[in-house]
Amino acid sequence: MTAPxxxxxxxxxxxxxxxxxxxxxxxxxxxxxxxxxxxxxSVVGPTGCGKSTLxxxxxxxxxxSTGEVHVFGQKLAGINGRAGYMFQxxxxxxxxxxxxxxxxxxxFRGIADARQQAEDWLKRVGLGGFGDRxxxxxxxxxxxxxxxxxxxxxxxxxxxxxxxFSALDIxxxxxxxxxxxxxxxxxxxxxxxITHDLDEAIAMSDRVVVLSAGPASHPIGEFHIDLxxxxxVAEVRTAPRFVDLHKAIWDVLRExxxxxxxQQLAA
Amino acid sequence: xxxxxxPSRRNLRIWQxxxxxxxxxxxxxxxxxxxxxxxxxxxxxxxxxxxxxPIKIFSRIWDWFIxxxxxxxxxxxTLLETVLAFGIGTALGLACGLWLALSPMAAAIxxxxxxxxxxxxxxxxxxxxxVWFGLGIASKVALGVTLVFFIVFFNVYQGVKEVSPxxxxxxxxxxxxxxxxxxxxxxxxxxxxxxSSLHTSVGLTFVGAVVGEYLGSSQGVGYLILQAEGSFDIxxxxxxxxxxxxxxxxxxxxxxxxxKVLMKWRPQAAESERL
Numbered sequence: 001m002t003a004p005x006x007x008x009x010x011x012x013x014x015x016x017x018x019x020x021x022x023x024x025x026x027x028x029x030x031x032x033x034x035x036x037x038x039x040x041x042s043v044v045g046p047t048g049c050g051k052s053t054l055x056x057x058x059x060x061x062x063x064x065s066t067g068e069v070h071v072f073g074q075k076l077a078g079i080n081g082r083a084g085y086m087f088q089x090x091x092x093x094x095x096x097x098x099x100x101x102x103x104x105x106x107x108f109r110g111i112a113d114a115r116q117q118a119e120d121w122l123k124r125v126g127l128g129g130f131g132d133r134x135x136x137x138x139x140x141x142x143x144x145x146x147x148x149x150x151x152x153x154x155x156x157x158x159x160x161x162x163x164x165f166s167a168l169d170i171x172x173x174x175x176x177x178x179x180x181x182x183x184x185x186x187x188x189x190x191x192x193x194i195t196h197d198l199d200e201a202i203a204m205s206d207r208v209v210v211l212s213a214g215p216a217s218h219p220i221g222e223f224h225i226d227l228x229x230x231x232x233v234a235e236v237r238t239a240p241r242f243v244d245l246h247k248a249i250w251d252v253l254r255e256x257x258x259x260x261x262x263q264q265l266a267a
Numbered sequence: 268x269x270x271x272x273x274p275s276r277r278n279l280r281i282w283q284x285x286x287x288x289x290x291x292x293x294x295x296x297x298x299x300x301x302x303x304x305x306x307x308x309x310x311x312x313x314x315x316x317x318x319x320x321p322i323k324i325f326s327r328i329w330d331w332f333i334x335x336x337x338x339x340x341x342x343x344x345t346l347l348e349t350v351l352a353f354g355i356g357t358a359l360g361l362a363c364g365l366w367l368a369l370s371p372m373a374a375a376i377x378x379x380x381x382x383x384x385x386x387x388x389x390x391x392x393x394x395x396x397x398v399w400f401g402l403g404i405a406s407k408v409a410l411g412v413t414l415v416f417f418i419v420f421f422n423v424y425q426g427v428k429e430v431s432p433x434x435x436x437x438x439x440x441x442x443x444x445x446x447x448x449x450x451x452x453x454x455x456x457x458x459x460x461x462x463s464s465l466h467t468s469v470g471l472t473f474v475g476a477v478v479g480e481y482l483g484s485s486q487g488v489g490y491l492i493l494q495a496e497g498s499f500d501i502x503x504x505x506x507x508x509x510x511x512x513x514x515x516x517x518x519x520x521x522x523x524x525x526x527k528v529l530m531k532w533r534p535q536a537a538e539s540e541r542l
Contacts, residue, residue, distance in 0.1 A: 056436075059440060061436050079439055081442065084440065085436070089433045090431070091434055091437035092437075093451070093452065093455070094534075095456075095459075097532075104443075104451070108441055108442045108443045108444070109442055134531070136532070150437075150441070
């Protein structure tokens, strides 16, 4: 059996305040998670439960306090070179045009036809004529498309996505979700998708993992999504099976969301 | 009638020039001997002695640039000092700023010394530089460098510290090496801060060059002013000041043009047209 694309093996992450070492915050504790190659896994959980921390550890941007991250069976040390990461916040370099941003990864690697490949990808995300615009001249949705092209042009084996569409309006969002599904269908990469939107998680994934409220959050439920593919994220929402799954997951998630909300109120 | 000359965007330039003309006319009227009875002075020649006369000032400038054409040598020296000090100071500030911002330990060690050097009144170094580097252009360049270095240094330092962590993480995920991060993330981010300080630093290097010349030199516009002051030739002093001001403005405009070209990625206020 081949090793899964991404394995989190009992990882915990504790942040220590630099000014006051007695101030510690354990974001996640004892999380074990596997993403098979070609599998689309979503992680849902209440706000502030350490979802992004999980992703940062998978990307190699953050060192776990305990436990290990394995990428295709190999222990991860440093940046995860086989993963592409789509961030929640604005991550484009504002001093590069859209095309130069998409090219960035290829040119860092010294690939000769970087410009050609970048242009192809810009066209693929529907921004063929916008290559010479700077990020501030593009709308939020367009910037997300550039980010998507920037990540996928490198053809990563693992795609990490941190609420990539949370800032978009619902129409743009569904378009982008379908686009991502199409690309994923064609290439069958391993995807670890973080979201707080349960509908989005169910509509897109093979598997949904529910995290408990922080601090020290950990997986409390795992659901296989056996909806047929290919899916259309807007249409699939009305399928009876979708409604059942939504109810089952929401039953687990609701309590955690309330817990997380209370903690935020108390803080 | 008032509708036509009322200040607006359209005739802004005319009004700006108008203010200048009014200032010079007032200056002329108040200083020309015998035009108005002396108010403050006992003798009607004294106003001209203290404040100069615009007509004589302009004829002095005319002589410098056209009739005798003897200012170019001095102007060239002053501009050379300014440009050299500006280039060296900016390069040093950029290098040190990047270095200290990227190695926190070095920054922690040097922090009190940099603060001390910055707090020191550096113009006082001019005589020392004159001793070290002689009365030629080197001592003026050194003074200008000490003035511009700290401005650039602090801005680069700040610029590197304020690089968006997400942009940085993204570049690392895209496979940027340490060198590439420096070249493609830290440097562009720092330059936008440098440019915001460039207008100040160009002005200051100019000040450095002129003050240096003023304290001891054999050529340069500062030297011309010093010579004229020695013989109480107030008109030449004023002419020198006017020439310096004009060139400071030109330098500032050049920085503005460079900024526009290099910083075109920076968001500007929305450009909408009202039809």
